[in-house]
Amino acid sequence: MATVKIPTKTESVIHYDKEADVLYVSFGxxxxxxxxxxxxxxxxxxxxxxxxxxxxxxxxxxxxxEDEKVG
Incomplete structure (x- = not known):
């Protein structure tokens, strides 16, 4: 895979879909x-x-x- 840029100065939006068990993180x-x-x-x-x-x-x-011990 090619190198990609990760935005550093953008607002992030986080949404968790409980029913589908999916976490979405959007930048900008x-x-x-x-x-x-x-x-x-x-x-x-x-x-x-x-x-x-x-x-x-x-x-x-x-x-x-849940499967991983966090902290």
């Missing part, structure tokens, strides 16, 4: 992006024009956090 204003599955239920949303990460989707979020 909504824009067209392509999802790239990087494995383990993690999908990067990338603006192909700027090569910036505009969001991250984590599948099975609650299950993951």
């Amino acid at each position: 204003k909504p824009r067209k992006a392509e999802g790239i599955d990087i494995g383990d239920g993690t999908i990067l949303r990338i603006d192909l024009n700027t090569e910036e990460v505009v969001g991250i989707t984590l599948l099975n979020f609650k299950k993951r956090t």
